[in-house]
Amino acid sequence: MTVRNINQSFWSSKQLPYLTVRSTFHSRQSYKQHSHSELSLGLIMQGTTCLSMDGETLILNQASGVFIQPHKVHACNPVRNHPRSYLMLYLDNQWCCDILSALYGYSVDKFVCDIRLVSASKTLALSVLLNELIENERPEQALKVESLLFELICGHCSPQRVEASDTLCATLKKRLLADITNPPSLKDLALELDRSQEGLIRHFKQHFGITPKAFVNNHRIEKAKLLLKSGINIVDVAIEVGFSDQSQLHRAFVNYAACTPRQYQHLTSIFDNNF
Structure with missing residues (x-):
């Protein structure tokens, strides 16, 4: 052939x-x-x-x-x-x-x-x-x-960093992303992985350059952007990405994206309609 x-x-x-x-x-x-x-x-x-x-x-x-x-x-x-x-x-x-x-x-x-x-x-x-x-x-x-x-x-x-691959960090990342709406607490992860909470935070940040908490919040916001872009109601988006209510999503979105969820949804809607 x-x-x-x-x-x-x-x-x-x-x-x-x-x-x-x-x-x-x-x-x-x-x-x-x-x-x-x-x-x-x-x-x-x-x-x-x-x-x-x-x-x-x-x-x-x-x-x-x-x-x-x-x-x-x-x-x-x-x-x-x-x-x-x-x-x-x-x-x-x-x-x-x-x-x-x-x-x-x-x-x-x-x-x-x-x-x-x-x-x-x-x-x-x-x-x-x-x-x-x-x-x-x-x-x-x-x-x-x-x-x-x-x-x-x-x-x-x-991200490709200078450090070699790290099994502990890879495991921690996988556990955090397994259920973004209800990720395991650092206390539970520390017990599961036989490490201290402070040690996990320090090790994760040394390898990835970010704390586990900020990593989870960044993932939630980026996923929320995709859902908002698709036209899903803001209240439903908050629940879908693991925030307790719309106001919690609003605060996190402003902190990480420098705009409100409604502003982002409106702007992306205008962009899509003009594309």
Whole structure:
């Protein structure tokens, strides 16, 4: 099979200018080692593929998802020449850095994928949303895709800092993001991880440059922005991101975004209508 004969297509949209999607169906095509300048996310829809990267071999089955860092050399090949279908997402690096900058509270210009594999449930959810969006580019569908991509970037990527990877900080970050509406208290995390609360705060800040509390609040505000942009009622947004009421969201939003939730929703609505 030659590349010309592969059943594949590329998709991009003004609604999500940072994203390009390559859809490939029933392909047995092998690829030599290569890299992408963007962050890439592979979603296996059917069949099995073999990913070779960093001297390791990983078998990806249906509903598997995997992040590949920018400029990371890798190869993806069929298993026993069986066909596979997949989506490859190419995400603009600056968009990813902007998300992480907002989340961590300082300028991020490089990042790493400290958790490569994406859960089957999120892989399937994103595949369905993308296929629906490609067929019918509705603004509300684009926002659903953007919201899920935001969650994935926050959960799987971190700023690239001088320090080596840190298992404790990666675990702490994962626990904090597991349920943003009701994250575990530092007291409970300290008991779970057999550390003092002060030690956890200090260790997290040394590694990520931000305290756990500020990290959670930044994530809530960034998620709230996406929900406000989609037109959801401010009271419902507050509950959705873990604030006790609208006034608590209002105070946090002003502190972190320098405007009120209503002002942000109004401004983004004007922008979208003029786009």
